Amino acid sequence: MTWNVEKINNIFLPYERGLILSMPLSFKRPKDRQVWFFNTHGRYKVQSGCRLIQAASLNNVVGCLNGNRLGLWKKIWQLNIPRKIILFVWKTINGILLTREAIIQSKVNVEGNCPNWENELELNTIVCVVAHWLGQTVKWSLPRVCKMNVDAALVRLDDEKKMGASFVVRDESGQLILAGASKLNFRTSAEEAELVAVVWSLQCCKREGLTIPELELDSLMVVNWIKEKKVTGVFGNTVRDFFDLMRQVGCEYVQYCPRVCNNVAHLVAKRVKEMAEEAMAWRRIEDMYSNIQHAMLRDIRSSN
Template sequence: MGRNVLGYAFSCRRVQKTDVPFPQRKGCKRISNWKNKMLSAAGREILIKSVAQAIPAFCMNCFKILNSLCHDIDSVIAQFWWSGNNMTQKIHWKNWKSMCVSKFLDGMGFRDTKSFNLAMLAKQGWKLQLQVPTLAYKVLKERYFHTTDFLNALIGTNPSYLWRSIRESQQLIRIWRVSELIDQRTMTWNDVKITEIFPTYERELILSIPLSYRHPNDKQVWFFNRHGHYSVKSGYRMAQSLLDLQVAESSSCNMMAFWKRIWHLELPRKVILFLWKTLNGILPTRQALIYRSIISENNCPSCDNELETDFHCLCCCPLARAVSNFSKWGFTNIEIFQGKSFEPLQIIELAGNLLEQDRLVKGVRSRRRILQINRTCEWRAPVESKLNVDASIFELSSVRRMGVGFIVRNAIGEVELAGVRRMVMGQSVEEAELSALAWSLRCCQRENIMVKEIEMDCKMVVEWIKGRHLSGILSPIVEDCLNLMESINCVDILHCSREGNEVAHMIAKKAKEIREEAIAWFNIFSNAGGFLTSYH
């Protein structure tokens, strides 16, 4: 028997394309509104991401949408993006697959409907795998995987479409166990076994993952999120990889940094989009139109001297260059398709209006900025002893390493203990700072140094320690730090500025001068009393 839920008609046994016309029909109605035809490309981008691609979200949260329907939804959105409405057929200068790539990888960051559907379903599957005692979990557990867990569950006999949909996400959240790579005696990574199995690069990444000294029980975390919780955003990235939608060759750090700078420019959005089209080579020049067999004339309509190419329009033809710089190709298109021409003074006037719009945009952004409160940059003496800790990242023989340093001082600034060590660089700066904190606390515990408070300049780690709710891959190290803080009677951890933590930072930088995994204590700083006291 079919059910109708918020406009969606689903059968318990099977689903057909006619069962879910609502998202497509609703989306078409939204984007075909007459007011939407007046939107610029920047406005269409916002409408697509905030409305058109958000409408099917409820349906995709529990049911797998047919591939044909996903294709239809993507087609309607793509047609609206390139033409301004879904009725007129216009040239699609870039295929939809590349448009769904991240903005930082030369795409537009639109959602691929099929990948997003899989990521939404994986959220339900992740809850089932964590065995959250909800009513839905109890019903599905008894019906489909009574003797096993979700990841090992079979399709079963006479399954509902809801179960078949959620089970599709198993491929996305499949988990492998790594306990076989850990030496259970020393609770460290088994370097010999890892070297035999993995290449050098992956070996370095595995060895950089910190392990707890307390031998805690294994638990399941989502590796692609620092908090360990599954998120649709991280799941969507994984789904794109599974469906081969992410462009591997464009994912270099240099290209990502380049595109980030482009999209973060303080310019009107339409100017940035014009720059994006230029860098992707999809400007509607006559050379591009001839390549698609749309026109036969190839000379520039402004100067009629050379072939109209991207380079000619932006660098050679004076009028076209002025037009493209100041009005997003608008003057040339109006002259060609509407028979209107512009005098130079009119171009200058319209360019001035665009410049004024740019100033208004920058003015609004500047007013929205939060004023920074002046903080003290000097080290603050504690009531009792205080620990300052920091990590420093450097390259050694083309390999990233990190140095960790700490210093314990009393109420009058006298040094009680200090240490430095070189370690394998972790996956992130936060992981390096957390490892530095854990090592410094173990040193204080071993030397029987009682510390009342801790200061460090990594705000994220301070929030992790104070929040006590991190459940990701670093959660065992956070728990280690909490236990160690309790053992040395530490009652608080505070965030400070980089300037207020300068001594610990300078000590951490000394790790580059000592040999691998060496530990140095206060005697290494005995000849640097002036250096230590200069920051009191």
């Protein structure tokens, strides 16, 4: 089930179009219902309304508001850990850590690629700062039978925000069974993008008749939603779709993995901006982009 994009484009303003098209649709066609957008359970509370007003008065972007963010830093500064660690986290989140992205934004001519992520800009995120350390201690692991890794990435296509959804299914020896990537409508949060990518990936596996015993995601929040069976709020219908598909493909185990263990799926998601097609699938590693081939081979070597 998809939106009638042509009709929406003819009726609504660009900003409204973006909001409408970003709403996930359930393939079960449930009845419409009202939800409060600014928390995960979808019910209005005075506390949530006050936080929204506070955020608006501080000129924050309301659409990106996290209900717990206003009290987060108070809790962080009260932690019994060295202040240099808290300062490091603060610099990272506020984008003032001395990464290559920050240096380039300061108009200094340097190589932008992160030394730990092939063909990726070194971003102002903790992921790239600790990638080398994680690479030495955390590895992608071989599944018992087969495992699917899923990821979503924000991409810009012709001045339009889109998201790239991807999945990679590998067998017990690490060999490729099926991989896919698709251009999907932009989502208002990383968690929503990840959840929509998972549902799309499971639909693809269902069509191919695959059984997926294990599923790995690098979004801890989405994994927690799934484990807690959180089916209320804005993403409730999408979570319900996930559970239906999970049963249909025989998925028994959903777990969180750090980004370094999900690198292959991440690289596939980023490649959608180079695809002429809306979606692509691969059954042989030889047919994939060279950097993805190298990443898959690294996973196999490190897991043996």
